[in-house]
Amino acid sequence: MSVSPAHFSLEAVIRPNILALQPYRCARDDYKEGVLLDANENALGHSIPRSLLPSQTISTGSTSVDLLESDLHRYPDPSHDEVKSRIAHLRGLPGPEYIFLGVGSDECIDLLMRICCAPARDKILITPPTYGMYSVCAHVNEVDIVKVPLDVEGGAFAVKVDEVHKAVSADKSIKLVFLTSPGNPTGTLVPLSVITAICEDPAYNGIVVVDEAYIDFAGESNSAASLIAKYANLVVMQTLSKGFGLASIRVGAALAQPALIQILTNTKAPYNISGPTAHLALAALSPEGIAGMQQKASQLITSRASVIAEFDKLQPLGLGHVLGGNHANFVMLPILKGGTGEGAKEPDNTRAQWIYKNMAEQLGVVVRYRGGEYGCKGCLRVTIGSPEENKTMLARLEESLRATLPE
Structure with missing residues (x-):
């Protein structure tokens, strides 16, 4: 499948300082076994008495893990490729290089703004009524907001594609277009044809972000994950909080082509997903889960x-x-x-x-x-x-x- 759209340049969207960033690396990125004396961890182990936390065994589908015996004194795997691989398989993507893991989708939202939008210069576009964290993150990052309200006639809550086109044509500082499908608070799906039309809009050299927190209640055929292999300017956000019922562990994912995923990975805080969280995610993403x-x-x-x-x-x-x-x-x-x-x-x-x-x-x-x-x-x-x-x-x-x- 050829990659589209031809007019899109990732380098033109990402802030120059982010492109030039030398990501944080630790020895554990390269060496995961042996006598590990690289990270200033407590070599004598964790301090939780067994009496305070009885056996908490989690089956991850391939192995069983006792949380108290799971190297809690060690920093977690920096990459969590097994978790990413299971998400990729579930959503029909080639491999872990298409997946970024965040502390809920909110970390993905914040990181996308930080890598794409220069404070006090660039903008995002949202389609009210919609999820409130887009505006919160924009204000935190000093990013202006362009609003193209949904067509609410008869409770349709449909994206006005022509109005989005007018907005991105008139304002080249719009770097991110956020669509929510199913919508929150509307519960309305954005048709894949609408997402495709915005991705292919030659007037827009930015990224289309589709928030699919509730997609597991809507059917996999409605997911924009099927478009990722084609569109380099598309990010699909999903979560384990809703359909999987794991809101407490805060695992979100951004699905996109590898070049953009690598930039997100370079920019995130190290070890953002804890070991116990990863074990629970693996269990949820097992065939039984x-x-x-x-x-x-x-x-x-x-x-x-x-x-x-x-x-x-x-x-x-x-x-x-x-x-x-x-x-x-x-x-x-x-x-x-x-x-x-x-x-x-x-x-x-x-x-x-x-x-x-x-x-x-x-x-x-x-x-x-x-x-x-x-x-x-x-x-x-x-x-x-x-x-x-x-x-x-x-x-x-x-x-x-x-x-x-x-x-």
């Missing part, structure tokens, strides 16, 4: 449909139709003014905020208020929980809706 993820994702998808059907029953109480694409493990629903008077069918931020706070503070159910985001007036984002959690949430939501229904 992947099968478990797929089974639970399927169960949550079924539960999602059931919860949406229950939401529909609450419409007489002033609950609107679920918005967005529903391709994630959450749904977004508008709280309406309610009643029979003027504006009864209009979304209502005041009522939504009251319900959000009442459910959290009085009824013990925490959802997410999203009414302040573009196109999300009056909206709550609700994660699909366990069957018992869903039952409780629906009962508490109904109670709160009844308490705020106009006379």
Whole structure:
């Protein structure tokens, strides 16, 4: 497969100081065995008594590891190629050289901005409503933000490709375009044809970043990972936090062609992924772990449909139709003014905020208020929980809706 697009130059996108960077290297990059006296580790081992932490054995699919006997006194593998290889295999990529591991996708977001965007000069483009960390990282790195809001008509939340083209044509300082698929908070997929169109836009010599945190709930055929072999200006971000249910260990991945992956690797902090984290990731990415993820994702998808059907029953109480694409493990629903008077069918931020706070503070159910985001007036984002959690949430939501229904 030929590499595209012809107009793209990675060297023109990456900051010159990053291209010239001599990456941090340690002796362990070259020598992993023997009498290891290179890294000033505590040669007598870790200090955790066995009595405080009983055996914690993890099967990684090929071996079993007892965490207390796993060289905790040593710095971890700098590269974690086995973890990368398993992700590459899962996503249909040639090998570990196509994978960068980060402390969650957030590290990938931050690193991409730091390698591409000069502070107070370069910009990113986002498509609100979207994930909030793009803006947070941009502000931390003194990077300006160009916004091309999604088309929210009828709850479509579609990328306006023509508007993105106009923006990147008018402003050559835009180095990164962030797309979220499935969207957060919208749950809407970005069609691969849209991603392809932006990658191939001759007016744009930057990088397209597709955040696929929720892709395991949407189907592998919808992943832009299938486009990486062709497009040198594409990064796909994924995570073990959502479908794999491992939010606590903070493992994210950037998938891209090797030249860009190498630049990310050169720039990251050394040893960013801990040894215990890597062991857990290997277990999750074993055949048994992947099968478990797929089974639970399927169960949550079924539960999602059931919860949406229950939401529909609450419409007489002033609950609107679920918005967005529903391709994630959450749904977004508008709280309406309610009643029979003027504006009864209009979304209502005041009522939504009251319900959000009442459910959290009085009824013990925490959802997410999203009414302040573009196109999300009056909206709550609700994660699909366990069957018992869903039952409780629906009962508490109904109670709160009844308490705020106009006379």
